[in-house]
Amino acid sequence: MSRSSSSYLLERAWVDGAVRDDVLVEIADGRITAVTPAAPAGDVPNLAGLTVPGLVNDHSHAFHRALRGRTQRGRGTFWTWREQMYAVAERLTPDSYFVLARATFREMVAAGYTSVSEFHYLHDPEPATGEALRHAAEEAGIRLTLLDACYVSSGFGAPPEGVQRRFTDGTAQRWAERVGDGPAAIHSVRAVPRDQLHVFRGRAPLHVHLSEQQQENDACLAAYGVTPTRLLHDEGLLGPGTTVVHATHLTDDDIALLGNTRTNVCITPTTERDLADGIGPARRLADAGCPISVGSDSHAVVDPFEELRGLEMDERLATQERGHWSAAELLSIGTRGARIAVGEPADLVTIDTRSTRTAGTGSDENTAVFAATAADVTHVVIGGSVVATGDDRAEIGRELEAAMEALWEKALWQAR
Amino acid sequence: MSRSSSSYLLERAWVDGAVRDDVLVEIADGRITAVTPAAPAGDVPNLAGLTVPGLVNDHSHAFHRALRGRTQRGRGTFWTWREQMYAVAERLTPDSYFVLARATFREMVAAGYTSVSEFHYLHDPEPATGEALRHAAEEAGIRLTLLDACYVSSGFGAPPEGVQRRFTDGTAQRWAERVGDGPAAIHSVRAVPRDQLHVFRGRAPLHVHLSEQQQENDACLAAYGVTPTRLLHDEGLLGPGTTVVHATHLTDDDIALLGNTRTNVCITPTTERDLADGIGPARRLADAGCPISVGSDSHAVVDPFEELRGLEMDERLATQERGHWSAAELLSIGTRGARIAVGEPADLVTIDTRSTRTAGTGSDENTAVFAATAADVTHVVIGGSVVATGDDRAEIGRELEAAMEALWEKALWQAR
Numbered sequence: 135m136s137r138s139s140s141s142y143l144l145e146r147a148w149v150d151g152a153v154r155d156d157v158l159v160e161i162a163d164g165r166i167t168a169v170t171p172a173a174p175a176g177d178v179p180n181l182a183g184l185t186v187p188g189l190v191n192d193h194s195h196a197f198h199r200a201l202r203g204r205t206q207r208g209r210g211t212f213w214t215w216r217e218q219m220y221a222v223a224e225r226l227t228p229d230s231y232f233v234l235a236r237a238t239f240r241e242m243v244a245a246g247y248t249s250v251s252e253f254h255y256l257h258d259p260e261p262a263t264g265e266a267l268r269h270a271a272e273e274a275g276i277r278l279t280l281l282d283a284c285y286v287s288s289g290f291g292a293p294p295e296g297v298q299r300r301f302t303d304g305t306a307q308r309w310a311e312r313v314g315d316g317p318a319a320i321h322s323v324r325a326v327p328r329d330q331l332h333v334f335r336g337r338a339p340l341h342v343h344l345s346e347q348q349q350e351n352d353a354c355l356a357a358y359g360v361t362p363t364r365l366l367h368d369e370g371l372l373g374p375g376t377t378v379v380h381a382t383h384l385t386d387d388d389i390a391l392l393g394n395t396r397t398n399v400c401i402t403p404t405t406e407r408d409l410a411d412g413i414g415p416a417r418r419l420a421d422a423g424c425p426i427s428v429g430s431d432s433h434a435v436v437d438p439f440e441e442l443r444g445l446e447m448d449e450r451l452a453t454q455e456r457g458h459w460s461a462a463e464l465l466s467i468g469t470r471g472a473r474i475a476v477g478e479p480a481d482l483v484t485i486d487t488r489s490t491r492t493a494g495t496g497s498d499e500n501t502a503v504f505a506a507t508a509a510d511v512t513h514v515v516i517g518g519s520v521v522a523t524g525d526d527r528a529e530i531g532r533e534l535e536a537a538m539e540a541l542w543e544k545a546l547w548q549a550r
Numbered sequence: 551m552s553r554s555s556s557s558y559l560l561e562r563a564w565v566d567g568a569v570r571d572d573v574l575v576e577i578a579d580g581r582i583t584a585v586t587p588a589a590p591a592g593d594v595p596n597l598a599g600l601t602v603p604g605l606v607n608d609h610s611h612a613f614h615r616a617l618r619g620r621t622q623r624g625r626g627t628f629w630t631w632r633e634q635m636y637a638v639a640e641r642l643t644p645d646s647y648f649v650l651a652r653a654t655f656r657e658m659v660a661a662g663y664t665s666v667s668e669f670h671y672l673h674d675p676e677p678a679t680g681e682a683l684r685h686a687a688e689e690a691g692i693r694l695t696l697l698d699a700c701y702v703s704s705g706f707g708a709p710p711e712g713v714q715r716r717f718t719d720g721t722a723q724r725w726a727e728r729v730g731d732g733p734a735a736i737h738s739v740r741a742v743p744r745d746q747l748h749v750f751r752g753r754a755p756l757h758v759h760l761s762e763q764q765q766e767n768d769a770c771l772a773a774y775g776v777t778p779t780r781l782l783h784d785e786g787l788l789g790p791g792t793t794v795v796h797a798t799h800l801t802d803d804d805i806a807l808l809g810n811t812r813t814n815v816c817i818t819p820t821t822e823r824d825l826a827d828g829i830g831p832a833r834r835l836a837d838a839g840c841p842i843s844v845g846s847d848s849h850a851v852v853d854p855f856e857e858l859r860g861l862e863m864d865e866r867l868a869t870q871e872r873g874h875w876s877a878a879e880l881l882s883i884g885t886r887g888a889r890i891a892v893g894e895p896a897d898l899v900t901i902d903t904r905s906t907r908t909a910g911t912g913s914d915e916n917t918a919v920f921a922a923t924a925a926d927v928t929h930v931v932i933g934g935s936v937v938a939t940g941d942d943r944a945e946i947g948r949e950l951e952a953a954m955e956a957l958w959e960k961a962l963w964q965a966r
Contacts, residue, residue: 202910202920203910203912203917203921204912206872206873206916207876208873209871209872209873209874210873211870212872214872215872241906244906348870406867407866408872409866409872410866410869410870410871410872412870413867434920436907447824448867450824451822451828451829451864453826454627454763454826454827455625455627456622456625456626456628456630456631456824456826457622457625457626460623461622486947489943489944489947490661490947490950491925492947493947493950493951494619494950494953494954494957495618495620495954496619498619500619500620500622500623504618504619504622504850505619508907509923527906528904531904531908531909532904535909538910538911542910
């Protein structure tokens, strides 16, 4: 799908915190070399609508896309959902994982995500599963940070069981020997015993699921007498190179520890909603000093704009006040501070400002954050090339359908 | 846009609580005359995807569509948002109201809403504003219940001020003389004094905004010593002909009163989220005996599927448990129990089950409720005619843009 150009004319663009009309962006070697005011010209591709920097998906488990719409029967919690997720994990082979991940990454790109942090814990057989993810991202054209996640215990001290055996290297030390220096993740403080956490000291980037459920906090307190946040802090694992994911159920002390260490916090509003995690203290974490990012996580929804406004909407539901985050702040969270500026990667996302959803909403940052959906993305440029357009979506839908049909063909799932 | 047929072949359809393949629906005089299994046939329009009964938008203020994306600056509450809403109300003429409402109703139809309850309080000059709404709905092809709302006081006992003077008939008695026997609404217990509420006894349908904000409850208790729900009950205004809208902040006694009287409750999740109303006790109200409906209200979002899953997602955030409503229950709420069955109105909504959002999700009621968005609606049939297709959306976007451009052209809004 890749189409490259050395320049694009943006009808309207989000440049340095403000909306500007008629912006010419020039590109060389995948980076922006000039941003200038310009009149429409015949031979330069014209991106009609509002263009913003590429959106960052900072937390993904690609294979969870197979669960969308399939885990909504009957009552339950995060923990019963997890059993259903395991049933999918159990059936994946490197080949089916590749096909599913490629389609999922393509869905992400078409939605406006230009990069993804893939939190990878389904290792067996490694390196084939990791290679499947790398290959899938390459074919989809999305920038990938493959976070190899260490998982050595099921709960505090219990050995992995069932499909969890496909996640584990046995010990953190053996995980480290396999992974070497790459981007890393600790699945959670449930999954790596305290006496093995030292292995991760000094590693960056390092991601970890944190306090998504009160049950994790209770078990951690019972096992070690401290909260998961305090545990990571005391083991020297918080800091600007670390990203904690969810951070839903925190104490005031936890918030201070994360803020003071400038630890990154990734919030996944549409997943936290779907999994009944609760509403975390995102605004307080930002105020305490934590850089914030978002991710589509379980892919119940793949829509960066829905994640961003979810941050604000959840705070509104919790506090009964409006305006916790401005649209500009949310856009900056979504792009992790990326700018349409000289020297930056040429990752651009163009939003239709005249759709049924966006028409009449002002064609500015509020349109992007408070009106647009993934369906409004018309062009996605990554490293200077158009990797997806709105017209590609039908084909991506068929690819997703085919990937999932193969996975569900034995209809085991529906029988559960 | 209207295209009529005496029969449609549905690739897949939600019939009597289950999904069926290859369903032939025959229609005469706008109603379904036969529902039979059928093989594809050349001369019958084939609706590919999953077809469900038409969705009901049970609470709308059409002109609020102009506010989407425009009220997201700065901190505030429902009450500061209301000032911004009044600024739009102030500028509308019957002509601009017609143009805006027609575009908004068309957006609704394209999203899958086949009928709308319009809660109409911007009366001056009446009958021109009411006629503008009727004419707009007629041109958009949506079924309209125009609820003429009585508004005679600003808060408890205070006279209407500013644009509120365009809402009022002076007294409930004069409102009744103007309106006659039609569908009715009490704006709220703030807007009609207790000693005038008797005017509405025995009227149906009767809608009323109820306890959207704690402040209304506090003021009602201060003025009358009872909650708004208890007030309506004691004045004989609850019952199966009454719909209360929001019902966010209720006591246990309020829930019992609403349930025991089988009063309908309309929840508007995307608006309640946007306006920081809080999460109401929707599931408890249903369990107490209240029929539930949803509405797009302020049109921050026009997407029936997002409203329906909002009911479930909000309960999940509030309780940290999943599965409060099944997809079938939610679909039944969204359609108000409509069925694809002989004798029913031929109102049908077809959803693309192979889009980036819906692909692989099972093509059943879970796809409709937990994966689809308004962007997945491919065909909307009302009274036997195709009133909108997915291909009409681009034109509707342009119509919305034109309606709003005219309204915002003086740019008064941005300056506020």
